[in-house]
Amino acid sequence: EVQLLESGGGFVQPGGSLRLSCAASGFIFNSYAMNWVRQAPGKGLEWVSGISDTGAGKYYGDSVKGRFTISRDNSKNTLYLQMDSLRAEDTAVYYCAKGSVRGIFVTEAFDTWGQGSLVTVSS
Amino acid sequence: DIQMTQSPSSLSASVGDRVTITCRASQSISIYLNWYQQKPGKAPKLLIYTASSLQSGVPSRFSGGASGTDFTLTISSLQPEDFATYYCQQTYTTPRTFGQGTKVEIK
Numbered sequence: 001e002v003q004l005l006e007s008g009g010g011f012v013q014p015g016g017s018l019r020l021s022c023a024a025s026g027f028i029f030n031s032y033a034m035n036w037v038r039q040a041p042g043k044g045l046e047w048v049s050g051i052s053d054t055g056a057g058k059y060y061g062d063s064v065k066g067r068f069t070i071s072r073d074n075s076k077n078t079l080y081l082q083m084d085s086l087r088a089e090d091t092a093v094y095y096c097a098k099g100s101v102r103g104i105f106v107t108e109a110f111d112t113w114g115q116g117s118l119v120t121v122s123s
Numbered sequence: 124d125i126q127m128t129q130s131p132s133s134l135s136a137s138v139g140d141r142v143t144i145t146c147r148a149s150q151s152i153s154i155y156l157n158w159y160q161q162k163p164g165k166a167p168k169l170l171i172y173t174a175s176s177l178q179s180g181v182p183s184r185f186s187g188g189a190s191g192t193d194f195t196l197t198i199s200s201l202q203p204e205d206f207a208t209y210y211c212q213q214t215y216t217t218p219r220t221f222g223q224g225t226k227v228e229i230k
Contacts, residue, residue: 035219037167045159045167045210047219061218062124095166107214109157111178113166 002026002112004096009117016086020117022079022096027112030054030074033099035110036081038092038119048094049081052105059105064090086121093118125149125213129222135230140201144225146211148192155215156194158187161224162207170209171196201227 008020022034036048049070050059058070069082079096094117097110126149136142146156154174159167169178171187174194184202188195198205206229211222 044224045161045212045221047212047221050217050219059217100169100172107155107173109169109172109178109212109214110159110167111169111172113168115166 002098004098004112004114006094006096006114006117009094009119011120011122012086013123014087014121016121017082017084018086018119020081020083020094020096020119022081022114024077024079024098027098028102029072029077031102033057033103033105033108034072034079035097035099036070036079037095037097037110037113038090039095039116040089040092043092046092050099050105051079053103057105083119086119088121091119091121124218125152125216125220127211127213127220127222129209129211129225131225132223133226133228135228136201137230138201138203140230142198142201142205142227144196144209144211144227146194146196146222148194148213151192152213152215154189155213156187156189157212157214158185158196159210159212160205160207161210167210198227 005023035050067085098112099108100111101108158171161167174189175187184199
């Protein structure tokens with residue numbers, strides 16, 4: 001069974017940092033692009049970042065560019081999101097999501113999602 | 124960035140009704156339009172990919188269509204488990220963008 005399990009969320013003050021992890025199982029992790037998507041309380045979905053199967057290609061949404069860094073460790077089947085200079089508007093549930101097609105980050109849908117990890121940024 | 128505009132934002136319908144949700148892209152995205160269903164407190168679930176392909180395991184009452192930059196999600200006969208929020212998403216380019224969502228409620 002394909003599974004994604006996020007961890008690392010929590011409470012942080014504005015300007016602080018947090019690193020999210022997403023442990024993958026049930027599929028060949030190093031063959032698929034991965035993504036982070038967030039959802040602020042009561043709001044819609046916002047794509048945050050994506051990474052190619054090898055990690056060579058990294059992509060970011062405008063609101064997090066320069067503050068967040070996506071990475072992956074294919075030997076550990078784990079996806080990461082390093083979040084720095086956090087702001088109140090970054091408060092959200094963060095989901096990791098798997099690309100639906102093997103290969104590099106292209107046009108694929110997100111076919112498997114984790115359960116989400118809540119990040120709260122507040123003073 | 125490509126803007127995705129869904130309509131309506133919400134709708135009320137009865138079990139057995141035919142329901143159609145529309146998503147319009149601000150520019151051409153070819154067929155790279157996906158639909159997701161999200162229930163309260165749960166992660167989104169992929170329903171339709173590349174505009175009209177049904178994801179494995181999704182009931183056949185769900186279907187997708189496309190005409191230029193306009194896309195539709197149709198539920199042919201609404202079931203109790205279909206009451207949820209639906210999102211469209213373009214994966215033609217980055218940043219990937221979602222529509223604002225359509226909440227389907229019980230009439």
